[in-house]
Amino acid sequence: MNTTRGFTGRTRAARPGLPPGQYDAGDDWPVLSAEVTPEVAAADWTFRVGGLVAEPRTWDLAGARTLPASAYTGDIHCVTGWSKFGVRFGGVSLDAFLDAARPLPSATHAVAYSHTGYAANLPLADLTGGRAWIAWDYEGQPLSPEHGGPARLVVPHLYFWKSVKWVAGLELLDHDEPGFWEQNGYHARGNPWEEQRYSGD
Amino acid sequence: MTETATHPTGAFAPPTRFAVPGRIEVDGLVAGTWQTATLAEIRRETPRASTFRLAVPGWAGHVPGQHLMLRLTAPDGYTAQRHYSLASAPDGSGHIELTLDHVRDGEVSGWFHEVARPGDRIEVRGPLSGFFAWPGDRPALLLGAGSGVVPLMSMVRHHRARGLTVPLRMLVSARGPEELIYARELGAETTPVFTRRAPAGTRAGRLGAEHLRPFLADPPAGGWEAYVCGSNSFAEHASRLLVAAGQPVERIRIERFG
Ligand SMILES: Cc1cc2nc3c(=O)[nH]c(=O)nc-3n(C[C@H](O)[C@H](O)[C@H](O)COP(=O)(O)OP(=O)(O)OC[C@H]3O[C@@H](n4cnc5c(N)ncnc54)[C@H](O)[C@@H]3O)c2cc1C
Numbered sequence: 001m002n003t004t005r006g007f008t009g010r011t012r013a014a015r016p017g018l019p020p021g022q023y024d025a026g027d028d029w030p031v032l033s034a035e036v037t038p039e040v041a042a043a044d045w046t047f048r049v050g051g052l053v054a055e056p057r058t059w060d061l062a063g064a065r066t067l068p069a070s071a072y073t074g075d076i077h078c079v080t081g082w083s084k085f086g087v088r089f090g091g092v093s094l095d096a097f098l099d100a101a102r103p104l105p106s107a108t109h110a111v112a113y114s115h116t117g118y119a120a121n122l123p124l125a126d127l128t129g130g131r132a133w134i135a136w137d138y139e140g141q142p143l144s145p146e147h148g149g150p151a152r153l154v155v156p157h158l159y160f161w162k163s164v165k166w167v168a169g170l171e172l173l174d175h176d177e178p179g180f181w182e183q184n185g186y187h188a189r190g191n192p193w194e195e196q197r198y199s200g201d
Numbered sequence: 202m203t204e205t206a207t208h209p210t211g212a213f214a215p216p217t218r219f220a221v222p223g224r225i226e227v228d229g230l231v232a233g234t235w236q237t238a239t240l241a242e243i244r245r246e247t248p249r250a251s252t253f254r255l256a257v258p259g260w261a262g263h264v265p266g267q268h269l270m271l272r273l274t275a276p277d278g279y280t281a282q283r284h285y286s287l288a289s290a291p292d293g294s295g296h297i298e299l300t301l302d303h304v305r306d307g308e309v310s311g312w313f314h315e316v317a318r319p320g321d322r323i324e325v326r327g328p329l330s331g332f333f334a335w336p337g338d339r340p341a342l343l344l345g346a347g348s349g350v351v352p353l354m355s356m357v358r359h360h361r362a363r364g365l366t367v368p369l370r371m372l373v374s375a376r377g378p379e380e381l382i383y384a385r386e387l388g389a390e391t392t393p394v395f396t397r398r399a400p401a402g403t404r405a406g407r408l409g410a411e412h413l414r415p416f417l418a419d420p421p422a423g424g425w426e427a428y429v430c431g432s433n434s435f436a437e438h439a440s441r442l443l444v445a446a447g448q449p450v451e452r453i454r455i456e457r458f459g
Contacts, residue, residue, distance in 0.1 A: 002237060004273040004323055006316040009281055010308045021282050023308075031433040032457055034332050035221040036440045036450045081282055118221045146437065180221065184331045197270075198329070 017075055018083055019192035025082035031146045032080060033165060034180070035116050038145070040166050045115070045150040047097070047134060048169035054102035058169075061150060064134060067096040072133050072154055077192040079159040089154045090137030094127050097134065097170075107172040111179060112153050115166040120179035121188065122155065122162055124172065131157055134167065159190035159197070222332075222451050233261065233326060235272065240321045241296060246382045250348060252288060252300045253313060257325060262291045265355035266334040266428065266456075269327025271299075273312055283309045286352035286430075286456070287328065290359035297325075300382060302348040333456040335428060337365050342416055342425040342448075344408070344439045346374040349431030349458060350382050356428070357390060368421045374408050374435065408435075410442055417446040424449070430456040 015024060042061050050056040059067075070093040077083045103124065110127055113119040126132070136143055136151040143149035148165030155162050161181050182188055187196040195201060242254040268286045289298035303314040335341050335356045343353040350373045360369045371391045375381040377398035387393070394412055399405040416425065427448050429439045436457045443453055 001278060002274055002322065002324055003276050004312070005321050007273045007275050007281075007312050009273070009275045009279045021280065023281070030457070031436075034455055036444055036453050036455070037437060080284055114221070116221045146433070180332075185329065198326075 017085065019077055020195045021081065022077055022083040022192065023081055025084050028082070029084060029147065030078070030080070030082060032078065035118065038116050038166055040115050040150055042150045047151065047167060049097050049101040050169060051172035052104040052107035052174060053172055054104060057097070057101045059097070061136070064092055064151070067092040070133060072135070072156055074156055076156050076160050079161055079186065079190065079197050088139055089133060089135035090140070091133045091135035091151065093130055094132040094134060095130060098128060103172055106174045109173045109176045111171045111173065111177055112164040113168055113171065114164050115168045118164060118180050120162045120164050121177055121182055122158070123189065126155060126158060131155065159192055161186065162190055222454055235324045235326045237322050238325045240317055240319050240323070242319060243317065246300060247380050249303050249380065250300055250382050251314060252298050253317065254296055254298045255325070256296055258295050260295060260297055261328070262293065263287050263328035264334040264336055265290060265359040266352045267328035267330055268352065269325050269329060271309070272324040273309060274324070281308050287355050288351045290355055290362050292362065300348065300351045333428065333430070333454050335426070337363060337367065339426045340368040340421040340423060342427045343369070343371040344427065344429045345371070346431035346435040348382065349435065352430055352456060353428060354383050370416055372408065372412055408439060408442065410446060413442055413446045417448060424452065427453045429453060431458060433457045
């Protein structure tokens with residue numbers, strides 16, 4: 001262990017739920033995006049599920065809102081080091097969209113992409129089984145543009161760069177295809193509990 | 202160094218007037234393993250910011266604009282990790298420089314400003330990210346505020362060290378002249394904007410459209426690649442000004458320090 005002389009760190013009450021190398025951001029919710037925040041009007045937002053599916057489908061916000069409501073209440077973890085506890089995102093479970101489009105047996109991975117062209121790759125298994133949402137509310141209020149409004153993907157068990165803001169669609173594939181940060185050296189899966197920050201971790 | 206104009210996945214996205222810029226190929230200069238860095242020198246820049254020169258014998262080199270991850274370890278094994286931009290130009294010297302703001306009650310920046318002295322050892326990992334990087338191959342318009350000037354200074358230093366002729370201009374915002382990081386080093390390429398206290402004869406005020414107009418009214422051949430760095434509120438403000446002044450969105454790269 002390479003101890004740093006004179007460094008004790010902040011007093012820490014062991015915080016269960018904090019993955020290795022993360023700190024509690026408290027009330028802050030830092031914004032991290034590499035592009036100009038887009039002005040996507042709610043009326044212009046669409047979400048498409050395509051690729052290896054039986055029936056490619058596209059929803060607008062009104063259509064998406066007719067699906068059964070579902071919320072995530074829990075923690076989120078950003079690869080830059082902060083975690084945020086007990087947040088609440090409201091929207092629809094991604095399962096509802098996938099059930100309508102019916103993934104083919106050959107589908108193993110997905111690329112989630114944004115209205116800006118930003119993209120992240122995910123194993124399909126990380127997007128099903130009640131572990132991913134399309135969210136348009138945050139703490140009961142419409143999601144702000146900086147944080148991905150009108151609607152974003154939320155996959156809280158992975159680092160948050162996977163939770164594509166201004167989400168435009170999901171393309172199902174039979175192979176993994178690196179997204180924006182993954183092409184820039186970030187990990188293909190990004191599990192915070194295994195500290196999968198960069199490729200090779 | 203090349204750039205993938207559209208990434209393969211971009212093909213799925215519907216066309217909008219907003220776009221994320223393509224990545225910049227950094228020739229495998231990313232991630233890597235943790236290395237020990239030895240603090241060689243500390244230089245004060247402003248009352249709140251100092252530069253820390255580190256000897257990292259195995260440093261692979263970097264592209265101006267890239268950052269690293271830094272780790273401090275307590276005796277009980279507790280670690281604190283933060284990201285810091287590289288302030289120095291790539292120079293093959295086995296040394297790199299970081300410039301840290303002293304954040305009030307900051308866990309990591311507090312250690313650097315209150316405890317650190319030459320000879321101390323810390324751990325670094327990098328360089329990281331191939332997005333906010335300037336290889337020196339295209340005209341660059343740099344907009345920074347506070348410590349957001351740090352990765353931009355690496356670009357300015359690189360431009361000078363290599364004697365590059367490609368146009369490079371920097372607009373840097375600080376509260377007052379005494380808080381302007383690297384003030385002594387800034388040259389004709391830089392326009393400072395003072396938000397609270399300006400020197401006699403100039404007006405204090407926020408970065409505005411009038412500061413950008415001279416550059417965007419008459420862009421160099423091929424246009425500017427814009428690099429914006431600072432707090433999130435500065436990044437939002439400056440990027441909106443750029444869009445309003447006609448800068449293409451897919452040529453605005455943003456690094457937000459939080
Ligand atoms: C890509 C990137 C590049 C960066 N480059 C630079 C750079 O070049 N120079 C630079 O100065 N910074 C840079 N930063 C910011 C840097 O990473 C740190 O965020 C900054 O130094 C603050 O870290 P800290 O440990 O000193 O403060 P922290 O301890 O993280 O505290 C930050 C603030 O939050 C409060 N806080 C946080 N956690 C707690 C808690 N548990 N209890 C109470 N209060 C809390 C503190 O009081 C303080 O006000 C960069 C960030 C990124 C993402």
